[in-house]
Amino acid sequence: MSQNGKLATDLVQKLERDIVTGVLKPGDKLDERSLSERFGVSRTPVREALQTLAGSGLVATMPRRGTIVAAITVAELIEMFEVMAELEAMCARLAARRMPRVDIDNLIALSDECGALKDHADADAYYEANVRFHEAIYAGCRNSFLERQTKNVRNRLAPYRRLQLHRPGRVKTSNNEHADILNAIANGEAETAGKLMQQHVAVQGESLNDLLAIVPRGYLEPLAS
Amino acid sequence: MSQNGKLATDLVQKLERDIVTGVLKPGDKLDERSLSERFGVSRTPVREALQTLAGSGLVATMPRRGTIVAAITVAELIEMFEVMAELEAMCARLAARRMPRVDIDNLIALSDECGALKDHADADAYYEANVRFHEAIYAGCRNSFLERQTKNVRNRLAPYRRLQLHRPGRVKTSNNEHADILNAIANGEAETAGKLMQQHVAVQGESLNDLLAIVPRGYLEPLAS
DNA sequence: CCATGCAATTTTGTATACCAGAATGTGATT
DNA sequence: AATCACATTCTGGTATACAAAATTGCATGG
Structure with a gap:
């Protein structure tokens, strides 16, 4: 690359x-x-x-x-989350169909890791584990182009997404959703996995009003990419 | 940009x-x-x-x-078509929900244009009209980020996709599919529009074996992006 | 005749110098 | 005091010069 x-x-x-x-x-x-x-x-x-x-x-x-x-406008942020949700949903659907057993076991381990950190005070630690969980699903789609594309969008959202996890209660909800997604993938239920993932990601975009309340000054100035 | x-x-x-x-x-x-x-x-x-x-x-x-x-390998091509189909499907779904009346009228005109050229000898003319039809749907999704993303992937596939239309019979089939897609969008049937578009695009990726038969030497050398 | 190694050339990567346009500050004028 | 014109300065865009790596071709030896 x-x-x-x-x-x-x-x-x-x-x-x-x-x-x-x-x-x-x-x-x-x-x-x-x-x-x-x-x-x-x-x-x-x-x-x-x-x-x-x-x-x-x-x-x-x-x-x-x-x-x-890049300072992304609110409108652009909403658009990007909309796309992100769909890309991740696609990853989840394909992962449910293609992920080999050994990788599913690994995904379970990563999910457990998230679970272990969900009550922990350190939000950043959960954030990192969360990233690993999601990236394992990207990899599981067995489509390296989709994987790159998804990671690219995630990177661009990263500066804003990180803020999301500081919202009270979000970590716990997020963790529950992980468990459902994992379940669907492990059972090969592609459509379910996609649907769940779509919601899991989209909810972050939809709560942008909340996000705006805590966004530091300077984050929302002029320009989109 | x-x-x-x-x-x-x-x-x-x-x-x-x-x-x-x-x-x-x-x-x-x-x-x-x-x-x-x-x-x-x-x-x-x-x-x-x-x-x-x-x-x-x-x-x-x-x-x-x-x-x-960029010389894309066959494996990468398949991956990209898989993603392309999903991106265009998303455009179609959103367009069905969001496209204003006036733009739908324009889409109808573009579809007619394709229809008028479908029996024409000049495959390139149909190709151009086809591009305009698809781009109108991209624009209809009202998500400029998705629009850019989709166009980017389409550009990367363009050198290969152009070959597709020279396959006998493809133009006519393609044109029929356009009519169905247009119908679904005009009626606001988001899921149907998405499904149809997904198939419309994916079929091109799935016929890559046929494509390989007519691809000029030198197109399939080493490297992916 | 083929293989290997060295040299010459080509081509990319980096640094520097130069040019042009935009922002800013100052002063005069109203 | 406010505004406009002009000049200065700062920063980005382009050209050129230099360094390093890779490819090519040739020569030599097996």
């Missing part, structure tokens, strides 16, 4: 991580010169990295006006 | 057109120097353009080994 040279590739990964984990917030300006001296390289690989990130939608650059971490 | 400078943006559009329309074939080498002198610019905007195209998946570049027009 990685197209650029070594330096540029490194930059892509570092910046991607910073954006997805929230170190860099939506709307933050990404000045080429600052980045180049911060990483000790010239502007060229920095530009290539930004170019790549722009392609995947994580940053947005306006001609002659620079690059910022 | 466009991130690069003016020159680079132009290049992206020109190269994209050449790839989608088949002037440049999968596997063709894209030499930076040749391109730069062909377009009368330096290597920098050329590199940026290739970078952008790599991001959208239309070209593939291996580090230190250059860039080629």
Whole structure:
């Protein structure tokens, strides 16, 4: 997948991580010169990295006006959740039909892991386990293109989705839904698995009003990808 | 959407057109120097353009080994059609629920246009009308993110899909399916519209064996995106 | 005649220099 | 005091120069 040279590739990964984990917030300006001296390289690989990130939608650059971490509008967020729900539903449907036994066992283990962390104080720990559970299902669809596509959209939503889990009660509900989804997949009930997953994801998009209440200032400024 | 400078943006559009329309074939080498002198610019905007195209998946570049027009393997093609069918189905479902009357009228006109060309000798003319019909449905879903995502995948499949229509009888069948889809959308039958569209697209992926028989040499070499 | 290794050339990756357009600040004028 | 014009400055876009890696071709040896 990685197209650029070594330096540029490194930059892509570092910046991607910073954006997805929230170190860099939506709307933050990404000045080429600052980045180049911060990483000790010239502007060229920095530009290539930004170019790549722009392609995947994580940053947005306006001609002659620079690059910022993609700040998604509420309308765009709703749209993306709508698509995300359907992509994950597709993964779940296919996983129910194609996931081999050994991978299902692994999925059960990941679900247990989520269960063990659901009452834990550390929301981030649950978040990580949650990601692993979902990614196991992506992998289970046995369609590497769909897997990449889904992960891409998830990454772009990551800065906003992380906030979701801090909503009271959401973790527990989420965990229950996991159990149902797992069940459907293990039993090969494709349509059920898809339906459940669709709702599981879509509910996050539908509660965007709640999300807006806790979103930090600066998250909802101008621009979509 | 466009991130690069003016020159680079132009290049992206020109190269994209050449790839989608088949002037440049999968596997063709894209030499930076040749391109730069062909377009009368330096290597920098050329590199940026290739970078952008790599991001959208239309070209593939291996580090230190250059860039080629993305040559998709058969396995990857099957995967992509599987996803494409689902994306278009989603568009159709949403369009059935959201498309305003005036746009439906326009869709009817586009369908008629396809019908008028279905017996015509010029397969390319039907192909273009077909694209317009499908794009009208993308637009009808009222989800610009989904629309972009769908168009992106379609572009990547375009070099291969174009071959499909040269299969005898396909045009007529395709046209009948259009009529059914249009009907479902006009009547607001979301699930039906989605189902029909899913099949309409998936059948192209499932007939890949036939496609392989007529694919020109050089189309199926090494690399996926 | 074929294989292997080295050299020359080609081509990509990175750095730097230069140019152009946009933002900003200052001063004059109303 | 507010606004508009102009100049300065800052930042992004493009070109060019340089470095490193890979491919190619040739020569040499088996």
